Amino acid sequence: MSRQTLLRKIPQLDALLHEDEFQALVNDYGLAPTRTATRVILENLRQEILSAADSQLASIEISLDGLVTATKTYLRSERKNDLRPVLNATGIILHTNLGRAPLSDSAITAIIDNCRGYSNLEYDLENGCRGNRYDNINAIINKLMGSESSLVVNNNAGALLLLLDSIARGREVIVSRGELVEIGGSFRIPEIMTLSGVFLREVGTTNRTRLADYEAAIGDNTAALLKVHSSNFRIEGFTEETSLRELKELADKYDLSLIYDLGSGLIHSDIPAVLSNEPGLSPELLQLVDAVCFSGDKLLGGPQAGIILGNSTLISRLRSNPLLRALRVDKLVLSALTATLRSYQNPDLLAAEIPFYRFLTANEGEIKDRANKLLEILSQQMTDFQLVSCRGEIGAGSAPGIELASWGVGLHANDAPLPLHEIEMRLRLGEPAVVAYISNDILTFDLRCIADDNLYELAQAIANAIREG
């Protein structure tokens, strides 16, 4: 075929967009992006024809299928870094890199219902005047957690920043050297303190801090004592930690505030055994501290948020701090958090409603059944998958060192049609994306955090990834 004939065979943009195959792309990606992508693909084709050597012309094919595929690939690659769903086959429930806690159905529904249109975010419907975004969630939290007052902000780092800024700006706060933690990413307690204009006064040693160490550090400029849950690490052996009760006595003696960064937000009264070493919120704890703060998306199983509980005077101070404006939660988070906390009003349903608790309390037999079901679906593949026992974790820095015995499906390197790292990569890049892991030459899919509803999708993603070529 001559160069001219080939050029004349390139379809017109608008005619092409009317083809069913392109209409399907318009449905998925919208008209403007599809039009732009198609134009790029047609232009690339034109350039290819113009620049091809005479001998190469014969190999250039123009087909509807080819153009659809090229356009679709282009549209997809444009969006490849957008936030999108991932099937978590790591067995780590609160995987920080995968968005920590998945939301409950009721939280999702609340977001959709309240955010599709308008809402009473800051409007008092009873009195027809301006309302306050924090009042309703405050009432729910106080009732559920027994606090006198509360405030919700963007995340727990923000909660601590607001607390320190409001209580101790320009003054000193005393912390044990055993609690100067880094939570991951860039959250380091000393840095947050600097940011809030507070002078950090470290006391004790990494493994032992006594009450006397705190007391010796107290001076005219001391504003508060800060206790931080060590979250993601454990110090074992020759250790000593000053109890909250002792710190409370000290704080009272010197008229200081006592702040507790609890980190994980365990508020469940009927705590599953694996969490027995995690500090939970209790009436006694609330009696001892001026304020306690924790995350919404760790053991609470809700959206990203920082929840602060404290006495009314303190919370009023936080509410009037201009910094709050920069840390405030939006209607999506308030919707999801309200719904999540409503689930806690009925503890019996917690495991059924909150995905974190469902995954955490799933028993081994149940997960094993799921693994067997996946094996059955995968048995149509010409590849030998096997049932494997695996070990997951809670994640998000909670309950470090605790392993969750689990079951999954594995693919041994000797049985795999491709190198395991290649399959693992294809899974990550697929749709839906799947994050699995390789351990001892076995590509492992831990099924603790995969819902039954997602098994077929997972099987399909695996089938796509192992297909050769």
Ligand SMILES: *Cc1c(COP(=O)(O)O)cnc(C)c1O
């Ligand atoms: C996780 C954690 C934080 C940070 O909470 P975010 O909600 O991620 O901002 C702060 N302090 C402690 C002790 C934590 O465990």
